[in-house]
Amino acid sequence: ETGVTQSPTHLIKTRGQQVTLRCSSQSGHNTVSWYQQALGQGPQFIFQYYREEENGRGNFPPRFSGLQFPNYSSELNVNALELDDSALYLCASSQAGGPGTGELFFGEGSRLTVL
């Protein structure tokens, strides 16, 4: 059984640039959630995708957007990067029933540094 994989693992961008982070969900999972974990903080919910539709969003501005593909893999896009966007971005997959059932499987994250 393949776990959740994320790419890239590390990247550095400058303010104002755009970034795309990718996530392959665990086999058999159809729901993907993205979380932002700033240094010294707990993960914060960005949004969730179920069957290619966004079906939940946290308190993040529209410059944070995403996609889910037919194979349930997902992308997180962030436009107009700001210094405060520096964080570990975690992808989590789950089966229908979503985060409320607690069966979230996390990838190891993409660490974004904005200079």
Added chain:
Amino acid sequence: AQSVTQLDSQVPVFEEAPVELRCNYSSSVSVYLFWYVQYPNQGLQLLLKYLSGSTLVESINGFEAEFNKSQTSFHLRKPSVHISDTAEYFCAVSDPGNTPLVFGKGTRLSVIA
């Protein structure tokens, strides 16, 4: 909206000593509660969860947590810790149904030989 408070940001403890990591959540009629562990440079792993039923839940590596509705708490305990337990521990809560997890800020457990 739900919120989670982890009262201790860092907990140092000697090997083989007991430990308790505290977690309180905002009140709700019903909740799901979780503890996740994050080892250095890794993602989060589910340690244990409470969805319903017995208020005492256990993990395979000796941790346990007890859901206390009256105190809105879900403290994590282990009677004897090992060096390998050194990690960041996150408490999380959600409302039943397809709602996102709300995490606490984490507690860094450092086990000292």
